[in-house]
Amino acid sequence: MPGAADHPKAWRVGQALVCAWLGLSAQVGAAPAGAAAAPPQPGAPCSLWNHRLPGFQSQDCAALPLKPSGARSVQGRELWMGDVGPATAPLKVLVLGAIHGDELSASSVALQWMGLAQQAPGTARWRFVPVLNPDGLLAQPPRRTNAHGVDLNRNFPTPRWEQEAPRYWVQRTRKDPRRWPGPKPLSEPESRLVQAQMEAFAPDLIVSIHAPYGVLDFDGPSEAPKHLGRLTLDPVGVFPGSLGYYGGVHKGVPVVTIELPNALRAPLPAETRQMWQDLQRWMGEHLQRR
Numbered sequence: 001m002p003g004a005a006d007h008p009k010a011w012r013v014g015q016a017l018v019c020a021w022l023g024l025s026a027q028v029g030a031a032p033a034g035a036a037a038a039p040p041q042p043g044a045p046c047s048l049w050n051h052r053l054p055g056f057q058s059q060d061c062a063a064l065p066l067k068p069s070g071a072r073s074v075q076g077r078e079l080w081m082g083d084v085g086p087a088t089a090p091l092k093v094l095v096l097g098a099i100h101g102d103e104l105s106a107s108s109v110a111l112q113w114m115g116l117a118q119q120a121p122g123t124a125r126w127r128f129v130p131v132l133n134p135d136g137l138l139a140q141p142p143r144r145t146n147a148h149g150v151d152l153n154r155n156f157p158t159p160r161w162e163q164e165a166p167r168y169w170v171q172r173t174r175k176d177p178r179r180w181p182g183p184k185p186l187s188e189p190e191s192r193l194v195q196a197q198m199e200a201f202a203p204d205l206i207v208s209i210h211a212p213y214g215v216l217d218f219d220g221p222s223e224a225p226k227h228l229g230r231l232t233l234d235p236v237g238v239f240p241g242s243l244g245y246y247g248g249v250h251k252g253v254p255v256v257t258i259e260l261p262n263a264l265r266a267p268l269p270a271e272t273r274q275m276w277q278d279l280q281r282w283m284g285e286h287l288q289r290r
Helices: 013-022 058-062 104-119 161-171 189-200 243-250 269-286
Strands: 067-072 078-084 091-097 124-129 205-210 216-219 255-259
Touching (some): 058 104, 067 189, 078 189, 091 104, 091 189, 104 124, 104 205, 104 269, 124 189, 205 243
Parallel strands (some): 091 124, 205 255
Antiparallel strands (some): 067 078, 216 255
């Protein structure tokens, strides 16, 4: 999601402390040092994520219907996803976690929601991609960008990307390496997976989970949710190459962007459940069923 250069009132001392603690950095235009291709990871991903995700229970993960998507990250890691709910459901929802690899709590919440969807799938078909940026998440230390140093949330093909995305990066972020949009739109396998799922799965709603600004954002048609749990609506605008701009504004698919209040600590289970319940209530009231 945005940084200080994008949304000044969202800047907080806590974010600076998080960045300092993680020692975040990335090389622009090339894989960071030590980013040699990782060998493909066979089997379920739970053991890979167990040591990294806050509030994560590997035994709960093992019960989730995760499967290989067929796509791999820059370093060759499998991009896992899973479907929950009836295939004939009137609504389809795509949920993404950790598009930024240093937002660890985002993946934890995506996995917890996947478990909640199994308990009560309701009237939606859910497709979860809980760790979209595994190379960033599993790096030492975790990093926002993928292994090419690209901010995946600036890599989507929004209108006039070739002019606007580089200009925004240079003029507004002052070439912040953590927000490099990449050499061209959809240059990265991880962003291409999202675009492919938008076409193949054709979601009625996209939910992208981030951290740590503690707000709720929305792009696209339909009335925005006013709150999910303790998070209240605080629109942060649209940015060249962002998923909100691409999906919500350009493609007309509502995009709910959740900014959890802490990147390193997952919300309490009760809060995670409340956000889930509030989202489903809003969906029932404002999304058009097929």
